[in-house]
Amino acid sequence: MAAQVFAYIVHKNGVADDTALELVSAARNIFPDTSPTAIVTGSGTDLDGVCNDLAASFGEVWKFDHEALAYPNAEAIRKLLMAVLPADAVVLFPHDTFGMDLAPGLSIKLNSVFVSDAAGFEGLDGNNLKVIRQEYSGQVSTHLMADISAGAVINVRPGIFQPDESRSAGGQVVDKSSKIGDLSVGRRFLEVVEAEAGDVDITKEDILVSVGRGIEDQDNIEIAEELAEAVGGVVSCSRPIVDAKWLEKPRQVGTSGQTVKPKVYMALGISGSFQHMGGIKGNPYIIAVNKNLKAPIFQIADVGVVEDLLDFVPVLTEKIQEGK
Amino acid sequence: MEILVCVKRVPDTAENEIEVNRDGSDIERDDLVYSVNEWDNYAVEEAIQIVDKVGGAVTVVSLGDEDSEEIVRREMAMGANNGILVSDDAFEGSDGKGVAAILKTVAEKGSYDLILTGAQADDGAGQIGGMLAAMLDLPYASVVNSIEVVSDSQLKVGREIEGGNQELNEIGLPCVLSIQTGINEPRYVGIRGIRKVASVDIPIWGAADLGLDASNVGQSAAGVKRVDYFVPEFGEGAEILEGSDEEIAEKLIDLLKAKGGIK
Numbered sequence: 001m002a003a004q005v006f007a008y009i010v011h012k013n014g015v016a017d018d019t020a021l022e023l024v025s026a027a028r029n030i031f032p033d034t035s036p037t038a039i040v041t042g043s044g045t046d047l048d049g050v051c052n053d054l055a056a057s058f059g060e061v062w063k064f065d066h067e068a069l070a071y072p073n074a075e076a077i078r079k080l081l082m083a084v085l086p087a088d089a090v091v092l093f094p095h096d097t098f099g100m101d102l103a104p105g106l107s108i109k110l111n112s113v114f115v116s117d118a119a120g121f122e123g124l125d126g127n128n129l130k131v132i133r134q135e136y137s138g139q140v141s142t143h144l145m146a147d148i149s150a151g152a153v154i155n156v157r158p159g160i161f162q163p164d165e166s167r168s169a170g171g172q173v174v175d176k177s178s179k180i181g182d183l184s185v186g187r188r189f190l191e192v193v194e195a196e197a198g199d200v201d202i203t204k205e206d207i208l209v210s211v212g213r214g215i216e217d218q219d220n221i222e223i224a225e226e227l228a229e230a231v232g233g234v235v236s237c238s239r240p241i242v243d244a245k246w247l248e249k250p251r252q253v254g255t256s257g258q259t260v261k262p263k264v265y266m267a268l269g270i271s272g273s274f275q276h277m278g279g280i281k282g283n284p285y286i287i288a289v290n291k292n293l294k295a296p297i298f299q300i301a302d303v304g305v306v307e308d309l310l311d312f313v314p315v316l317t318e319k320i321q322e323g324k
Numbered sequence: 325m326e327i328l329v330c331v332k333r334v335p336d337t338a339e340n341e342i343e344v345n346r347d348g349s350d351i352e353r354d355d356l357v358y359s360v361n362e363w364d365n366y367a368v369e370e371a372i373q374i375v376d377k378v379g380g381a382v383t384v385v386s387l388g389d390e391d392s393e394e395i396v397r398r399e400m401a402m403g404a405n406n407g408i409l410v411s412d413d414a415f416e417g418s419d420g421k422g423v424a425a426i427l428k429t430v431a432e433k434g435s436y437d438l439i440l441t442g443a444q445a446d447d448g449a450g451q452i453g454g455m456l457a458a459m460l461d462l463p464y465a466s467v468v469n470s471i472e473v474v475s476d477s478q479l480k481v482g483r484e485i486e487g488g489n490q491e492l493n494e495i496g497l498p499c500v501l502s503i504q505t506g507i508n509e510p511r512y513v514g515i516r517g518i519r520k521v522a523s524v525d526i527p528i529w530g531a532a533d534l535g536l537d538a539s540n541v542g543q544s545a546a547g548v549k550r551v552d553y554f555v556p557e558f559g560e561g562a563e564i565l566e567g568s569d570e571e572i573a574e575k576l577i578d579l580l581k582a583k584g585g586i587k
């Protein structure tokens with residue numbers, strides 16, 4: 001079967017997100033010969049830049065320009081998509097906070113299957129699409145069979161499908177703004193409040209000693225601080241540490257925290273969820289200390305220590321201090 | 325305000341190593357420690373705090389086997405007023421839509437101003453809240469990290485988006501919200517709290533009680549079917565350092581020096 005594939009484009013300040021081209025690769029993992037259609041919604045001149053940049057990589061770029069779309073409101077965009085998508089459309093979103101907001105409900109309204117956070121596709125068997133997902137914080141994976149005969153809405157994990165710059169689709173920008181109907185919503189966007197800056201800027205540090213839930217207790221943060229001091233780095237953390245209020249939000253690494261670019265990243269008691277790893281750029285040397293060899297962090301790290309960090313890290317710190 | 329909170333019983337990934345069972349049909353469930361999905365605890369706490377401020381009642385509902393009763397009871401010990409267990413063999417193998425369709429009938433049996441779910445559960449899907457809202461034709465907001473009651477018919481909610489920025493929205497009631505961790509500090513539940521609700525009656529509703537046609541839920545109705553569990557082949561993976569703690573530390577120090585990890 002050859003359903004039409006659509007990719008929703010996240011963009012900001014006139015630039016498409018990295019996920020835009022990742023979705024093209026994801027689409028070709030499902031249908032090898034497809035040239036998906038990009039859906040770009042927004043308002044004003046920024047939009048043209050985004051559309052033109054994408055045209056080469058997509059079969060077509062559908063532009064929807066409307067004041068009410070200036071900020072991406074999932075409810076408004078859902079209405080728009082329901083009006084313009086063909087019945088058996090396969091629609092791809094990045095699995096980010098916008099995709100989480102829009103896609104599950106869209107699948108209900110389109111009466112098609114929903115697959116969340118897809119990490120791989122293993123081909124079509126008739127109408128059945130075989131999908132790989134990770135569960136239990138990535139400790140195990142699972143194959144799902146999704147019946148896409150009535151279309152599908154699929155959220156694709158960011159960072160998995162590498163863009164293939166070599167293939168050009170040579171598409172055109174098509175202004176579909178006239179198809180926009182009623183965009184009234186029950187949830188009205190007010191404003192974005194930017195995250196506060198902290199006492200240290202972890203985005204500028206070369207060496208990060210990062211702690212996760214494996215640190216177990218607030219008092220143990222000291223262990224990481226001592227190591228950070230010994231190596232001349234700074235302490236950062238995963239989200240649960242901020243949720244517990246053990247460290248300040250500006251220390252959080254990840255998609256809903258800071259994006260860091262250190263030379264060396266030490267992950268102490270961090271499982272390696274994609275939302276955490278999504279905040280680490282620039283291909284640093286990653287050292288993982290975790291007592292569970294199955295933790296996904298060991299698939300990403302360069303070197304691993306399978307130990308209780310509460311025992312191991314103080315030994316490491318002491319040896320470093322001795323050597324100085 | 326009448327608030328319904330959906331809670332799921334999940335294996336605690338902080339406490340357990342999750343393994344695939346012998347034939348790959350499921351994870352190894354013997355000896356697993358279960359708890360309330362982390363996100364759902366925040367949702368229940370938020371509901372209790374709202375009711376403390378503006379009045380009303382909190383009802384928690386869990387869909388699962390009879391063991392899920394313990395988490396309903398735990399959330400009642402936190403302060404939820406009512407608990408419901410939804411359980412029926414016919415529900416087994418439901419996909420996300422099946423779960424949402426079942427929870428929809430639960431929501432419709434009551435009269436709720438606000439329905440809360442967690443942002444995601446152990447499957448990492450983050451799908452139930454958005455599906456439920458669409459099925460009920462209610463407005464929805466995901467990854468909510470602040471709720472302010474503006475009036476009987478309106479909330480101001482913050483969504484935690486990329487970069488930790490907060491997107492503020494006005495949303496009409498009734499509505500569905502999925503709650504992000506960190507929105508509050510869930511209260512501690514002690515043994516005494518659990519004891520207080522030990523004998524509270526928790527009704528169990530099945531397909532018939534909810535007026536659900538068994539052929540519309542469960543495995544047969546699922547458009548998404550789980551085939552198997554597996555452990556992915558290790559790619560290159562990390563080089564695991566071996567030896568005593570001292571030996572490993574020394575190897576690590578050499579590597580750190582080489583990579584600029586010691587100033």
Ligand SMILES: Cc1cc2nc3c(=O)[nH]c(=O)nc-3n(C[C@H](O)[C@H](O)[C@H](O)COP(=O)(O)OP(=O)(O)OC[C@H]3O[C@@H](n4cnc5c(N)ncnc54)[C@H](O)[C@@H]3O)c2cc1C
Nearest residue numbers: 212213214238239254255256257269270271276291292309
């Ligand atoms: C929309 C959204 C955005 C998110 N954004 C972020 C984000 O920006 N940043 C972020 O970090 N997370 C984020 N998350 C949360 C993310 O999904 C994970 O829940 C989180 O990253 C897990 O943190 P962790 O690795 O510290 O904890 P866990 O996953 O609980 O891992 C703890 C690890 O420590 C190990 N361990 C336990 N005890 C010890 C010990 N004594 N010694 C050694 N190892 C030990 C365990 O084996 C385990 O692997 C987000 C989630 C959502 C839904």
Ligand SMILES: Cc1cc2nc3c(=O)[nH]c(=O)nc-3n(C[C@H](O)[C@H](O)[C@H](O)COP(=O)(O)OP(=O)(O)OC[C@H]3O[C@@H](n4cnc5c(N)ncnc54)[C@H](O)[C@@H]3O)c2cc1C
Nearest residue numbers: 330331387418419441442444445447449450451452549550
């Ligand atoms: C034995 C078994 C077989 C399964 N077979 C399939 C299958 O064939 N196909 C398939 O797609 N899935 C299958 N599942 C997964 C099941 O459908 C999921 O539980 C479902 O998708 C909802 O959970 P989630 O983790 O996706 O929820 P998410 O959308 O990630 O959870 C968000 C929120 O929804 C609420 N919520 C979720 N589940 C419940 C619940 N049970 N009770 C109350 N509130 C809840 C909670 O508030 C939660 O925080 C199976 C599960 C089991 C245990």
